[in-house]
Amino acid sequence: MPKKRSGGGLTTTQQAAKFLGVAALSGAVLAGIALPAAGALGLAAKGTVEGFDEIPSNLKTPPLSQRTTILDSEGGAIATVYSRDRTVVPLKDISPYMQAAIIAIEDSRFYEHGAIDLKGILRAMNRNVQTGGTAQGASTLTQQYVKNVFVEEAGDDQEKVAQATEQTIGRKVRELKYAIQVEEELGKKKILENYLNITFFGQQAYGVEAASQRYFSKRAKDLEVGEAALLAGIVQSPTRYDPVNDTEEATKRRNIVLTRMAATKAISQAEAEKAIAAPIKLKVSKPKNGCITAVSGSGFFCDYVRKTILTDPAFGKTEEERTKLWNLGGLTIRTTLDPRAQKATNEAATAKVSKADKFAASVVQVQPGSGKILAMGQSRPYGLDQKQNETVLNLGVSNKMGGSTYGFQVGSTFKPFTAAAALEKGISPAQTFSSGWKLSVPESSYRTCDGAPAGNQNWDLQNELESEVGTWDMTSALGKSINTYFALLEQKAGLCETLTMAKNVGYERGDGKEILERPAATLGSVDSTPLSMASAYATFANRGTYCTPVAIESIKDPQGKKLPVPKTSCSRAMSEKTADTINQMLKGVVEDGTGTRAGLSDRDNAGKTGTTNDRKDAWFVGYTPNLSTAVWVGDDVGEKSSMYNVTIGGQYYAKVCGGCLPGPIWRIAMTGALNASETPSFNPIAVPRGKEKEDKDEEGDGDGDRDRGGDRGGDGDREDNKPGRGDRTPGIQLPPGLIGGGGDGGQEGGGRSGP
Structure with missing residues (x-):
């Protein structure tokens, strides 16, 4: 029989089971986990998790919400809009340093274990018993990825987000079963790629590509060792380790990651020490999101495009379908906006009517024979600050499309x-x-x-x-x-x-x-x-x-x-x-x-x-x-x-x-x-x-x-x-x-x- 620990009164089996959030797991379940020496913990003992077999066997991975880019008729970018700032990239376009850093700090045995890491569980369990708290967790990258899938699927529904992250037996068991499936179906490389694309890195950046652009204004494939370690360190607590708002905490966390990278032989000790000695150098790119950031005074046109997608049945039979398409993003929308016409419209709308005037001007241009809307402009700029005489009311269009009540x-x-x-x-x-x-x-x-x-x-x-x-x-x-x-x-x-x-x-x-x-x-x-x-x-x-x-x-x-x-x-x-x-x-x-x-x-x-x-x-x-x-x-x-x-x-x-x-x-x-x-x-x-x-x-x-x-x-x-x-x-x-x-x-x- 496993021995009892003097402090906790629980057997090792019970402690491990408690860590996993279940009372016991069946041998059939453990057989799918690919864990060595599972019997040493007695987890293949009596009993099964109630309802485990009733959990659907297939994890439905939702498409990841990404940026949508709106272009003019010549291919120039008008605006970038998103509910989540993310650009999905393949693993080959992610710096090897970044891959090594996230594995070193989050799951150093990633390539050695199955869906869960038994050694990690034992290590974390022992550490937690010694400290009398929960100083360490033991979720693998695969398990973390599964949890992030649930969070992504919840979107902005806070109730669903809470359900996806709640500390309950049901959630952990569901997460474990899907982790087994993911390990079998995707393989390690794809899991790592998916994880780096789905994870939140703070500062509104989802996925490593957006994070790299946000903090360093560069592609993820170009990240250097210190930069990669900084990003990998943020994942555990994006607010606490935010390098923009707390450089000291972010530096401490980065150095921990670098030390782990050296310990796991991902980099040499000399490389780690050199990177640790270097100060954090950020080159922050502030996020530009929505029609409010549209170039060339095309905010009203941009908003008309948004309204078109949200209201036209061509983009979904129901309002819910159309909203989902817009929020999911990842679209490249080429519009009818003519840059020359838009420039002329902006100049005309403001040439004889000032934004601070009591009266306003609206100008709209259309191409005969094609119906193409070439430009929309107003004397008041597009925006939310009424003190600056900005407005989001599109005087050129109907109420349904964002205009005034009647016209x-x-x-x-x-x-x-x-x-x-x-x-x-x-x-x-x-x-x-x-x-x-x-x-x-x-x-x-x-x-x-x-x-x-x-x-x-x-x-x-x-x-x-x-x-x-x-x-x-x-x-x-x-x-x-x-x-x-x-x-x-x-x-x-x-x-x-x-x-x-x-x-x-x-x-x-x-x-x-x-x-x-x-x-x-x-x-x-x-x-x-x-x-x-x-x-x-x-x-x-x-x-x-x-x-x-x-x-x-x-x-x-x-x-x-x-x-x-x-x-x-x-x-x-x-x-x-x-x-x-x-x-x-x-x-x-x-x-x-x-x-x-x-x-x-x-x-x-x-x-x-x-x-x-x-x-x-x-x-x-x-x-x-x-x-x-x-x-x-x-x-x-x-x-x-x-x-x-x-x-x-x-x-x-x-x-x-x-x-x-x-x-x-x-x-x-x-x-x-x-x-x-x-x-x-x-x-x-x-x-x-x-x-x-x-x-x-x-x-x-x-x-x-x-x-x-x-x-x-x-x-x-x-x-x-x-x-x-x-x-x-x-x-x-x-x-x-x-x-x-x-x-x-x-x-x-x-x-x-x-x-």
Whole structure:
């Protein structure tokens, strides 16, 4: 019988069994452990561990969470994102010193024992009995690897992490059984490789490659003996032995590792002494994680890519599947972002609007024909520090994709959709309408798509200036942005047809809800986003074919396998003739209409201004045959302030208009993004004109598009009467009553509209 120790009152067998966390192990279990002299402890004695055989025999090793790299269209890195900073590398790319160091300090008999180390158990047990505590453990690298697998699988679920590390019989028995399996299936070299890739080394670094980069800014394969010993020493207690925060403790621990390496003949005594005498020399690389670190001002675009993966069914049927894919990482995501366009967009967004201004600017660029989002920029930088005027609210996109609650009313930039619907119905561009400054139209004369009257009252609206009285055809009405004309044109073309055309070109509300069938829609009463507007106008540039916007070109998993990504879907929204006609008419807007300050002199270009009621939103949306850009300027913090007598970007404006602020911003963005050698032209077409009486812009601001047209409906198409702003933090609901009036913004209810 084994002797009792005087201090503990337990037999050696019981002490060993207690160390293992089990009452006894069967001979069948020990046979799989490959331990010499197992019988010496009597562990093959009576009894089995209850439930041992019920533990699943296969350890399901989850893929390791790694860094994801987001690239622009040319392959340049935009950002690195991860839930765990890790780069998996093969054993051949890990310094031999590192391999030797981790074995020396954690499991010096690694190549001699099976899944558990009996001699190590005896040594640790004796030491612990002598000290009366638990000074030493005896888990092998294999057992530690198994535990780390459970921790990795738990992810950020703290309850599961606790279960994976709890000091219970069940956990240790489960760990032991899987260790046996791992030893049999993987072999020593693969176990060592896996261990070095999964282990936490502190400072947010998982795996030896990330740790080597973090502490020494070098590859793991280039680690020298002292550096390897330092990293190996961290593993036991990443906080205590953190060399960044406690050099003294880290040095002591490193020297212990070096001494062990010499004792195990991994290095010579002379090498150990030389390394011990050398001070720790760190070259720390601070972790850069997330879209907040994105280069070239591409944080908003980066976040849009993240949102795409988290919301698009192409990346998983459920939200849980998509989140798991994103958190697992290890992806290489090549995006549609064009570096030149992004640079131009950033410059344009900040050229005339400062980050500290009360008002903000958003610029989005889309490629006609492909749907590729080329750039997203804002006057406020991407970030979390509101004191520095940073924001993570993407003013360019819908609420679902990280934007404001509703988006922003688009004003007269909606009018080309009405014109396109009219042309598709066979109405000639020469169609003229005569009106005074004001107009009152029965709502019942407009029909919804189910044939019902659009209302039972009169819709009262007016033009921007009292002088805007006369007769206009479609071309001049677009150029001067005549509200009364488009109210009558929508009546003739059909409310349903107008809204259907808007949907066909990709016009969407910022909150994702259906567009209310109200007559004031033609004056831009419905909230939308710069991305939606840039994509919609790209339809005109693409001669009538709409292509859904996309931000991702390709994705590769950690093994280099391509994953399916959402592709653009193109559909014909109007005939080529209709699109060509719209292009010619909108050329007039930038040549001699409300958008002259936006026009490009070296190529065909077209666009439309828009300014909502009380000048609360100002737009310019325009395009060339190969680039579509939308610019919005307004209040992004929820106050819905008017832009009268304001200073923006250091310049005073008596009244902001779509042509005088968003227009010049658009010009800067387009000029910088376009290649001077590529100047495609619109398809030439003769646009018939009608007999008209010209109106005059008496105020001389070159922008008569502010839609003073409302619909007696309070907050217009907002059936829930909520304001359409977000705060600088997505999802914040603002108090009602901050928004009123109608306008080029077409807020249905103010009875006014303008540039």
